[in-house]
Amino acid sequence: MTSNQSLFERARQHIPGGVNSPVRAFGSVGGTPVFLAKGQGAYVWDSEGRRYVDYVGSWGPLILGHAHPAVIEAVQQAAVNGLSFGAPTEAEIELADLLCARLPSMQMVRLVSSGTEATMSALRLARGYTGRDKIVKFEGCYHGHADSLLVKAGSGLLTFGNPSSAGVPAAVANDTIVLPYNDVEALKACFDAHGHEIAALIVEPIAGNMNLVQPSPAFVAAMRGVCDQSGALLIYDEVMTGFRVGAGCAQGLHGITPDLTTLGKVVGGGMPLAAFGGRREVMEKLAPLGPVYQAGTLSGNPVAVAAGLATMKLIGEAGFFDRLAAKATQLCAGLTEAAKAAGETFSAQSVGGMFGVYFSAHCPDSYADVMASDRARFNRFFHAMLEEGVYLAPSAFEAGFVSSAHTDDDLESTLSAAGRAFARLKA
Numbered sequence: 130m131t132s133n134q135s136l137f138e139r140a141r142q143h144i145p146g147g148v149n150s151p152v153r154a155f156g157s158v159g160g161t162p163v164f165l166a167k168g169q170g171a172y173v174w175d176s177e178g179r180r181y182v183d184y185v186g187s188w189g190p191l192i193l194g195h196a197h198p199a200v201i202e203a204v205q206q207a208a209v210n211g212l213s214f215g216a217p218t219e220a221e222i223e224l225a226d227l228l229c230a231r232l233p234s235m236q237m238v239r240l241v242s243s244g245t246e247a248t249m250s251a252l253r254l255a256r257g258y259t260g261r262d263k264i265v266k267f268e269g270c271y272h273g274h275a276d277s278l279l280v281k282a283g284s285g286l287l288t289f290g291n292p293s294s295a296g297v298p299a300a301v302a303n304d305t306i307v308l309p310y311n312d313v314e315a316l317k318a319c320f321d322a323h324g325h326e327i328a329a330l331i332v333e334p335i336a337g338n339m340n341l342v343q344p345s346p347a348f349v350a351a352m353r354g355v356c357d358q359s360g361a362l363l364i365y366d367e368v369m370t371g372f373r374v375g376a377g378c379a380q381g382l383h384g385i386t387p388d389l390t391t392l393g394k395v396v397g398g399g400m401p402l403a404a405f406g407g408r409r410e411v412m413e414k415l416a417p418l419g420p421v422y423q424a425g426t427l428s429g430n431p432v433a434v435a436a437g438l439a440t441m442k443l444i445g446e447a448g449f450f451d452r453l454a455a456k457a458t459q460l461c462a463g464l465t466e467a468a469k470a471a472g473e474t475f476s477a478q479s480v481g482g483m484f485g486v487y488f489s490a491h492c493p494d495s496y497a498d499v500m501a502s503d504r505a506r507f508n509r510f511f512h513a514m515l516e517e518g519v520y521l522a523p524s525a526f527e528a529g530f531v532s533s534a535h536t537d538d539d540l541e542s543t544l545s546a547a548g549r550a551f552a553r554l555k556a
C-alpha cells in the first residue's frame with residue numbers, strides 16, 4: 130500500500146501540480162489529494178486502502194455508481210472486438226437515435242470525446258450558421274477549456290482564483306460577452322445593444338460549476354426570448370445536467386427548446402464521450418454536409434459508445450429519476466437538519482441527482498451570492514467529512530452527485546458523519 134502523500138510527491142515530478150485536471154489537486158481546500166485505486170457502487174478506495182462514500186462520481190458521469198456490472202460487461206464485450214476503428218459503427222447509430230428520441234430538441238447529433246469538444250464545436254457551428262462572431266456566456270459558468278469560454282469561468286478557474294485564463298488572445302476574449310447569471314435586465318440590455326452581432330448564448334441551464342445555482346423562470350424565458358428576437362442560437366450546455374437532473378435534462382424541466390445542446394458525463398457512462406446536437410437545419414452545416422469543420426480520430430469510439438448505451442438504457446427505466454432525486458432530497462434535508470442542530474449557517478438543495486451545499490443562510494441565486502458564502506468553513510467541513518470517510522467535491526464551487534448505488538445506509542452513515550463534522554467545526 131502506498132501513501133497518498135508519497136504518490137503526490139511522485140506525481141508532481143512529471144505532472145504539473147501532480148494532477149491531470151486542476152480541481153483534483155485540493156487547491157482550495159488544502160492538503161493532499163487522495164489517490165484513488167478502486168471504485169465499486171457508491172464507494173471509492175484510496176491508495177492507502179481507506180474507503181469513502183463518494184459524492185463526486187467522477188464529477189458527474191457515474192450516475193449508476195462505480196463499476197456497474199452492466200456497464201463493465203458492455204465495455205468488455207466492445208473491447209474484445211477492437212478498441213477503435215475510425216470508421217462508422219452500428220452502435221453509434223443506436224446511441225444517436227436514443228439521444229434524439231429522449232430529447233425532442235435534438236434532431237441530429239454528433240459524438241465527440243469530451244465536453245470541451247462539444248461546447249467548442251457547438252460554438253463554431255453557431256458562428257458558421259449565423260455568420261456572426263460574438264458569443265454570450267454567464268459569469269461563473271464553466272463550459273470546458275476552449276479559448277473563447279475561459280473568460281470569467283467557473284469550476285477550477287474559480288477554485289484557483291483566476292476566472293479568466295492566461296493564454297487566451299485578447300481578440301478571442303473580446304468576442305465573449307460575459308453577463309451575470311439570473312439577471313434579466315442585463316441580458317435584455319446586452320441583446321438590445323449587440324443582438325445582431327451575437328452568434329450564440331451559451332448557458333449552464335442549471336449551473337453546477339459555481340456550486341449549484343438554479344435559474345429563475347423569468348431568466349429562462351428571457352434567454353429563449355432574446356435569442357428568438359435576435360437570431361442568436363440558444364445553446365444549453367447540458368454536459369453536467371444532461372440525464373442527471375431528470376430524464377428530459379434541464380430543458381425538459383424548463384420546457385425550453387434550445388437550438389443546440391451539448392452533452393457529456395452521463396452519456397458516456399464514465400468513458401470519454403460527449404455530444405452536441407440540435408436543429409437539423411443547423412447541424413447540416415457541419416462537414417461533410419456543410420462548411421463548418423469538426424472531426425475526431427476517436428469520436429464515437431466503440432468502447433465509449435458501449436458504456437454510454439448501457440448507461441442510457443438503465444437510466445431510461447421507469448422511476449429511475451424519481452428514485453435518484455429522492456436520495457438527493459433526503460441527503461440535502463438531512464444535512465440541513467444536522468447543520469441546524471449544530472447551530473451552523475448552512476443551506477442545501479438538489480435537482481434530480483445533483484446537489485449543492487452552502488455555508489450561507491440561503492441557497493445562492495447568483496455568482497455574487499456564492500462568493501459571499503463562508504468558503505473557509507466549507508474547507509474545514511470538507512476535511513472533517515473526508516476523515517469521516519465521505520468524499521465530497523474538493524471545492525466550495527462544485528456541485529455534488531448521488532448515484533443509484535447510494536443506499537439508505539450510505540445516506541444515513543453520511544448524515545451521522547456530517548453531524549460529527551458540523552460539531553467539530555465548533556471546536
Ligand code: PMP
Binds near residue numbers: 272273337370403
Ligand atoms: N460544460 C459543463 C457544464 C461542464 O460541467 C464541463 C465539465 N465539468 C464541461 C463543459 C467540460 O467537459 P469536459 O471536462 O469533459 O471537457
